Amino acid sequence: MSNINIDSIKERTFDAIVIGSGISGGWSAKELTEKGLKTLVLERGKDVKHVVDYPTTNMYPYEFEHRGEVPLAIQEAAPIVNRCYAFREDAMHFFVKDNEHPYVQEKPFDWIRGYQVGGKSLLWARQTQRWSDYDFEGPGRDGFAVDWPIRYKDLAPWYSYVEKFAGISGNRDGLKELPDGEFLPAYPLNAVEDYFKGVLQKKYRGRHVISARCAHLSKPNPIHIEQGRVQCQNRVLCQRGCPFGGYFSSNASTLPWAQKTGNLTLRPFSVAHSIIYDEEKGKAIGVKVIDANTKEEIDYFAKIIFVNAAALNTNLILLNSTSNRFPNGLGNDSGLLGKYVAFHNYSARISAEYDGMKEYKTDGRNPAGGGYIPRFRNVHKQETDFIRGYAAGFSAYRSPNRDMSGLGVDLKEQLLNAKPGPWRVGSHMMAETIPKESNYVALDSDKKDAWGIPLLKIAVDYDENDAKMKADYIEQMTEMFTTAGFTNIQANTAGQAPGLDIHEMGGVRMGRDPKTSLLNKWNQLHHCKNVFVTDGACMTSTSTQNPSLTYMAFSARAVDFAVNEMKKNNL
DSSP, X not given: OHHHHHHHHHHTEEEEEEEOOSHHHHHHHHHHHHTTOXXXXXXXXXXXXXXXXXXXXXXXXXXSTTTTOOOHHHHHHOTTGGGSTTOSTXXXXXXXXXXXXXXXXXXXXXXXXXXXTTGGGGTXXXXXXXXXXHHHTHHHHXXXXXXXXXXXXXXXXXXXXHHHHXXXXXXXXXXXXXXXXXXXXXXXXXXXXXXXXXXXXXXXXXXXXXXXXXXXXXXOOHXXXXXXXXOOOOOXXXXXXXXXXXXXXXXXXXXXXXXXXXXXXXXXXXXXXXXXXXXXXXXXXXXXXEETTTOOEXXXXXXXXXXXXXXXXXXXXXXXXXXXXXXXXXXXXXXOTTEEEEOEEXXXXXXXXXXXXXXXXXXXXXXXXXXXXXXXXXXXXXXXXXXXXXXXXXXXXXXXXXXXXXXXXXXXXXXXXXXXXXXXXXXXXXXXXXXXXXXXXXXXXXXXXXXXXEEEEEEOOOOHHHHHHHHHHHHHHHHHHHHTTOEEEEEEOOOOOTTTTOOOEEESOBOSOTTTOSBOTTSBBTTOTTEEEOSGGXXXXXXXXXXXXXXXXXXXXXXXXXXXXXXXXXX
């Protein structure tokens, strides 16, 4: 009987465990398996195999029972995820069901989740921008949060490393505040987007419209073909899962690559309960898992553990990983675990019309979504009554005007021969929020989920700095739109709860001092050296850029460090 027990433990022992299979987890798995480590990836949701498990990817609009709309009964049963732009009939199977995964909102917060292999890498907006030193130096310069323990030069080679593999389209724009990368050809701006770019270049110093940088294979390189991915077909049906691998996802890229090494074990339906800490060894030895279907409790063991469960779930797992050594959560000697959570403020938009360039109309689809306006406020010096700043999206389009009057042949001809309508332009704000101790997540002391794990309490909100920044965005964009000759300018500041940006960050922040941070410059827990966090939870501040590319770079960099430390017997 003892031999059976020993054999069972051997079967559950690996060199490394990765919790989560989304963007950062996929990268952690790829890097660990490529370096020869037998790696277990734990995913709490169902398996989603590339191509095979994209049920709607090639469906025509008329093949959907509700023509793409979500039935009212489902909307009412899913009031949180229903607010997400991608929650439609073609992709709603990739979102959690609100009633099956509750959480406690001490303040309104829309927690958007995708529990399946690949996580939200199947659903993300695929926007990818590097950080610059202006971003890494922000907290130290402006006196909020704690100073980042790294600078751009530390991450730059890793940005290049992941960009080449993932495939990022963009132009080399030569902007210090938004460093260039290893780009595939950019998707061009259309006529009105390019016109607005020219207006800003002529009338405003330091303000730019660039082609949005995105994780799409505009022109695949050999490394992408080797992954089994081909050129993006510009279908803009990405949230369904792409059978071509035209955009980057864990399912199409990193996980199959890891599988080819022979070193990957992928276990779906595995809810990570906590990380097991060995008091005598003074380190983590494994992960306690609850089988999502059977509720069976199983322990898996490894030398190193990467926590990539997505920011808030990573906080939850670490908070729930208690022991005599760490009664308040793994590595939480500072008492800061779960605190200083931040996000991106997407709560303002502006639209307008343009009466010019009627000789042009749009043709085809742009998976990059149009233009991107890098942050231009408080970059080189403090110039406003708020700290930090915002970036913005910008796009223009021209829809057909269909005359639906008349009957019979006349109506048919009018519908078939629609005339182009006016040019419409739009922008949305992507603003940095300031990490604050009052913005936190914690474990509920009474309520538990279906797997016996405490529910997460979320207390996150906007502040006065956010309000000032939003007002400035509307003011500046209105002025720039007016300068460009746009008319019927309308601002929408009705706002949305935090969380709907789907860019929650922090709670397990990086820093130099163990008294004021949880992780060191290698994404390694200060007080538990064989545990690493490389998803959004590690972020010390948010800046304005879409964060996923930075998570990829952190993951590759941290694995390289961890494996080298293992070889030195330091872990």
